[in-house]
Amino acid sequence: MQKSLVIVESPAKAKTINKYLGQKYIVKSSIGHIRDLFNSKYKNKKNLKKPIKKIKNTILQSDKKNIFFKTMGINPYQNWKAEYYILPGKEKIISELKNIAKKVDHIYLATDLDREGEAIAWHLKEVIGGDSSKFSRVIFNEITKHAIENAFKNKGQINMHRVQAQQARRFMDRIVGYMISPLLWRKISRGLSAGRVQSVAVRIITERENIIKNFIPEEYWKLNVTLFSKDKEEITMEVTHDSDKKVFLKNKKEVDSVIKKIKTSSCIVENYEKKTLYKVAPAPFITSTLQQYANFYLSFSVKKTMFLAQKLYEEGYITYMRTDSIYLSKHAIKKAREYIKNTYGNDYLPEEPNIYSNHKNSQEAHEAIRPSNVKIKNIDSDELTIDAKKLYILIWNQFIASQMKPVIYESITLTASIDRFKLKKKKKIIIFNGWNKILKEEKNIIFQTSAINIGSILLIDKINCYQFFTKPKPRFNExxxxxxxxxxxIGRPSTYASITSKIQEKGYVKIKQNKFYAEKMGEILTIRLKKSFSNLIDYNFTARMEKTLDKIAENKIIWKNVLDSFFKDFSRQLEKAKKKPEEGGMEPNTIVPTSLNCPICSKKMGIKNATTGVFLSCLGYYPRSKKSCKKTINLIPLSDFDINNINIEKDLSLNKCNICNMIMDTYFINKNLKLHICVNNPSCLGYKVEKGIFQSPDYLSKIIKCEKCHDDMIFKIGPFGKFFTCTNNTCKNTRKILPNGKISDPKLEPIPFPELLCKKSNAWFVLREGVSGIFFAANTFPKSRETRSPFIEELVRFQHLLPEKIHYLSSGPVIDNNGNKTIVCFNKKNQQHYIASKKEGKFTGWSAIFINKKWHIIDK
Known part of the structure; x- marks a missing residue:
């Protein structure tokens, strides 16, 4: 009997699909993409052609272009000819797929239903080769028996227009990344790169940063008057208007003037109004709203949310998670309505289903993100983590709530007047909780109050005034x-996660307390790109390009024509940017000299911006000279600290640049020196040195002793944050600075446990400490890379070997309440060890934490 081959992207998806397909099908995974455009970092891999090593000086300019574009994998001058290569490590997978493909009757490409999935399906077909009629494309929005059977009944072909849209996006991103990076390295700093969409995201954050930095708070006051009705009901009202103008009290003097007039006048009720308001149920999740809610309610990063959603989809619990459509199938709505009726009753079920309209730019005819089976409210599976289960509950609640009746409010507005001033009191109370029954579990509230007649007089009891200051727009979170x-x-559902993660990885922005802060290099890059590549980070241009890609997918325009137009405009701007600044080229990232002397050679120090941050560098440094001075001094931004604990100057003129009158960023050099640098640095040369005694973190000028060689350790800043490093070049010991500002404890010296043998080799274990706490590793590392967590029973057995720092772990529970063995775990957030138990390799939910010299059990 002939069989058919079904190819999906992930092993988890293959495993789930396998449950619903019969013996006629062989389900295999490609494990994501199998090939990509040529990349120079793969040049030494066996599966790639040898790159050209030398280029003769006599080579023609056209040939040089061909050689350059060969390293990029695409050639705009040869009708966008592309060179694809098998990704390293995928040779074995492709070989297996080819062998199976020869033996089967038919091949089904069941990759994801977005453009990326369509492109993977096309690449698989191209690599496997053979008769085209042997291939079919199947897509399903959820991994359920019903959806899969329906997909195989309605098999189709690869949609090449969607593939071309994906290729167009990929080609444009490759052009920008490969062609602009050498310019940025030469003009600004090594290691920089620009992205067609990522650079726009950086611009959004840096522009918000500038708004916050330049914001000057304005004082304002509010007045509340507490009154009594004739029934002695207390009512607090706010003074809102002076005649017909809205009240804005700027200072205490104006407040006192209003209070004086109010005290001598009577308060008369002008209006008492009741309204019934309806708040309709929220739409089910799409990719962006799921990411936003998960970030707000669960504190998940966008990347983490999509990773967990992918797992839920592959295990068959939710529909496809990359969508911008709020459409729901009739089958899904029917099941939701049945659940609502059976669980909450007809009071919560609308007469007709709630229907939601898609955004006009919604690109795919997918469903919204919803549970595959509404009967599963809580997932009972060891295959998924606790966080994945939390995300599922969030999705389930939103979907069920979307098909419930509105929340009904009663809105009461009371208006009164004193002299020429108007007072208002607003109250909104829930009288039917509707869909809030699911999302907030609020109880129905019956509002009872005595009616207040219009024209009645209210008696003044007391007047309270409150001082406020205006605030800038908040920083963005993910x-x-x-x-x-x-x-x-800007961007599409499939790109949001990569956008937010890449701009952090590149060091252009950082996240602190779940908020985005623009780094100096991100600000410089945005300014330079905005001037030299206006289209690249223009909001409207980027948004129009997204719509253009949609038109390619819909076969309304030719993809190569779009690429030609983009490349022509980009090349023109690139050539201009390469020129000298006086000729209109990109301005370089120059070092700004200061009056500060180098402590080594006494030459002047200069302000330098790099991907690692802003620092002082000796002007006596020459890159090609071994004898030049290499002294640098760290500059610590004031924004790195809790501003409530730092003395910040109230005199704003101190932080204004003398040259361009812009605000200045403040940095600590040490406890006695601050450096104020113009935000326009390095374009503006303005800076100020401030001397004094400043409240700053102890580590700023602290020198500690190395626990290994006993030499001094000094403070440094590197690509991965702040740390202390040993001054002994042969020692190389480091100690990082924790988020709370404390210096981390010295790392444990490796402790041999020769009695504990490895399972995968003849080695024995050594107890080590890493970024994730203590762990056992093979003594023959790196020959054997076997590692595992220590069992508490092992620490009890060998507690005489444990140093004082972790000795408390040997006093922990050896087993949990059900007799499962316990192991040592580590919480990266608070940098503390704890104990957990496992059963058959899966965490049970039981754990114990050490607080106040005592173990506390947490059993979920």
Whole structure:
């Protein structure tokens, strides 16, 4: 009997699909993409052609272009000819797929239903080769028996227009990344790169950063008057208007003037209004709203949310997670309505289903993100983590709530007047909780109050005034950044996670307390790109390009024509940017000299910007000279600290640049020196040195002793943050600085446990300490890379070997309440060890933490 081959992207998806397909099908996974455009970092891999090693000086300019574009994998001058290569490590997978493909009757490409999935299906078909009629494309929005059977009944072919849209996006991103990076390295700093969409995201954050930096708080006051009705009911009202103008009290003097007039006048009720308001149920999740809600309610990063959603989809619990459509199938709505009726009753079920309209730019005819089976409210599976289960509950709640009746409010507005001033009191109370029954579990509230007649007099009891200061727009978090990108039409569901993660990885922005902060290099890059490549980070241009890609997918325009137009404009701007600044080229990232002397050679120090941050560098440094001075001094941004614990100057003129009158960024050099640098640095040479005694973290000028060689350790800043490093070049010991500002404890010296043997080799274990706490590793590392967590029973047995730092772990529970063995775990957030138990390799949910010299059990 002939069989058919079904190819999906992930092993988990293959495993789930396998449950629903019969013996006629062989389900295999490609494990993501199998090939990509040529990449120079793969040049030494066996599966790639040898790159050209030398280029003769006599080579023609056209040939040089061909050689350059050969390293890029695409050639705009040869009708966008592309060179694809098998990704390293995928040779074995492809070989297996080819062998199976020869033996089967038919091949089904069941990759994801977005453009990326369509492109993977096309690449698989191209690599496997053979008769085209042997291949079919099947897509399903959820991994359920019903959806899969329906997909195989309605098999189709690869949609090449969607593949071309994906290729167009990929080609443009490759052009920008490969062609602009050498310019940025030469003009600004090594290691920089630009992205067609990522650079726009950085611009959004840096522009918000500038708004916050330049914001000057304005004082304002509010007045509340507490009154009594004739029935002695207490009512607090706010003074809102002076005649017909809205009240804005700027200072205490104006407040006192209003209070004086109010005290001598009577308060008369002008209006008492009741309204019934309906708040309709929220739409089910799409990719962007899921990311926003998960960030707000669960504190998940966008990347983590998509990783967990992918797992839920592959295990068959939710529909496809990359979608911008809020459409729901009739089958899904029917099941939701049945659940609502049976669980909550007809009071919560609308007469007709709630239907939601898609956004006009919604690109795919997918469903919204919803549970595959509404009967599963809580997942009972060891295959998924606790966080994945939390995300599922969030999705389930939103979907069920979307099909429930509105929340009904009663809105009461009371208006009164004193002299020429108007007072208002607003109250909104829930009288039917509707869909809030699911999302907030609020109880129905019956509002009872005595009616207040119009024209009645209220007696003044007391007047309270409150001082406030205006605040700037808040910083973006990952959720609100995704919302802003979506609002501006930038990016698509499949790109949000990569956008938010890449801009952090590149060091252009950082996240602190779940908020985005623009780094100096991100600001410089944005300014330079905005001037030299206006289209590249223009909001409207980027949004229009997204719509253009949609038109390619819909076969409304030719993809290569779009690429030609983009490349022509980009090349023109690139050539201009290469020129000298006086000729209109990109401005370089120059070092700004200061009056500070180098402590080594006494030459002047200069302000330098790099991907690692802002620092002082000796002007006596010459890159090609071994004898030149290499002294650098760290500059610590004031924004790195809790501003409530730092004395910040109230005199704003101190932080204004003398040259361009812009605000200045403040940095600590040490406890006695601050450096104020113009935000326009390095374009502006303005800076100020401030001397004094400043409240700053102890580690700023602290020198500690190395626990290994006993030499001094000094403070440094590197690509991965702040740390202390040993001054002894042969020692290389480091100790990082924790988020709370404390210096981490010295790492444990490796402790041999020769009695504990490895399972995968003849080695024995050594107890080591890493970024994830203590662990056992083979003594023959790196020959054997076997590692595992220590069992508590092992620490009890060998507690005489444990140093004082971790000796408390040997006093922990050896087994949990059900007799499962316990192991040592580590919480990266608070940098503390704890104990957990496992059963058959899966965490049970039982754990214990050490607080106040005592173990506390947490059993979920």
């Amino acid at each position: 959720g609100s950044l995704v919302r802003e990108l979506e609002k501006k039409g």
